[in-house]
Amino acid sequence: xxxxxxxxxxxxxxxxxxxxxxxxxxxxxxxxxxxxxxxxxxxxxxxxxxxxxxxxxxxxxxxxxxxxxxxxxxxxxxxxxxxxxxxxxxxxxxxxxxxxxxxxxxxxxxxxxxxxxxxxxxxxxxxxxxxxxxxxxxxxxxxxxxxxxxxxxxxxxxxxxxxxxxxxxxxxxxxxxxxxxxxxxxxxxxxxxxxxxxxxxxxxxxxxxxxxxxxxxxxxxxxxxxxxxxxxxxxxxxxxxxxxxxxxxxxxxxxxxxxxxxxxxxxxxxxxxxxxxxxxxxxxxxxxxxx
Ligand code: ZN
Numbered sequence: 001x002x003x004x005x006x007x008x009x010x011x012x013x014x015x016x017x018x019x020x021x022x023x024x025x026x027x028x029x030x031x032x033x034x035x036x037x038x039x040x041x042x043x044x045x046x047x048x049x050x051x052x053x054x055x056x057x058x059x060x061x062x063x064x065x066x067x068x069x070x071x072x073x074x075x076x077x078x079x080x081x082x083x084x085x086x087x088x089x090x091x092x093x094x095x096x097x098x099x100x101x102x103x104x105x106x107x108x109x110x111x112x113x114x115x116x117x118x119x120x121x122x123x124x125x126x127x128x129x130x131x132x133x134x135x136x137x138x139x140x141x142x143x144x145x146x147x148x149x150x151x152x153x154x155x156x157x158x159x160x161x162x163x164x165x166x167x168x169x170x171x172x173x174x175x176x177x178x179x180x181x182x183x184x185x186x187x188x189x190x191x192x193x194x195x196x197x198x199x200x201x202x203x204x205x206x207x208x209x210x211x212x213x214x215x216x217x218x219x220x221x222x223x224x225x226x227x228x229x230x231x232x233x234x235x236x237x238x239x240x241x242x243x244x245x246x247x248x249x250x251x252x253x254x255x256x257x258x259x260x261x262x263x264x265x266x267x268x269x270x271x272x273x274x275x276x277x278x279x280x281x282x283x284x285x286x287x288x289x290x291x
């Protein structure tokens with residue numbers, strides 16, 4: 001049996017086909033251009049596989065996930081104007097005629113990390129996954145289920161206490177200015193310092209500011225969800241920053257409640273090379289074809 005995965009990001013699409021053991025058999029990637037061209041290309045890739053039993057699509061958002069909504073399967077009011085109001089699931093169900101699961105990129109990554117934790121026999125039941133890159137997003141899995149209510153979570157747009165040395169920076173979120181994404185996403189480095197993120201030296205004080213905000217994000221998850229593990233992926237995250245987040249978190253928590261050992265609690269992804277979403281998609285595709 002073959003399972004399909006689409007990870008749709010703002011800059012690139014990654015399509016993969018895997019087997020029941022979630023091993024990648026074939027993979028391709030191409031830039032995200034206009035919707036019709038990009039979706040046609042993805043569809044063509046999957047049409048090569050006669051045994052494809054199900055597909056899971058993990059998309060940038062916001063997306064409509066409520067099945068009884070007429071816009072189910074659509075990308076809704078994204079800042080990527082060409083993609084606003086795009087039917088994503090429709091073309092695939094028409095052409096491939098297989099069950100399709102539709103979720104956000106971070107939900108699929110969270111699910112992939114959860115599935116990996118079970119494969120590695122870690123004793124965990126719940127997990128939060130953040131990506132910190134061009135934007136910030138987060139997803140959670142609790143007792144094997146993806147957390148969502150009337151829509152998917154928007155964990156990148158929570159509000160924070162400002163760092164005392166960062167009070168002059170207005171933030172870059174077009175909706176809230178200084179929400180989490182507005183304060184820590186990749187483009188904030190250039191906006192704050194005039195230096196692009198990858199060129200900022202390891203010992204620059206801005207890392208303490210970023211860590212302070214991301215530690216608050218962990219505090220919020222800890223207090224609301226009490227997860228076993230908070231995972232940070234995405235281009236902004238590095239080992240050095242992770243250690244700073246753990247330290248800041250410990251200070252902010254102030255021993256109020258017991259959490260797992262910090263090196264197991266606040267981690268980088270188990271699955272290397274940004275593979276969390278693909279694995280998550282395979283597992284979700286497997287699930288949707290049995291339902
Ligand atoms: Zn925001």
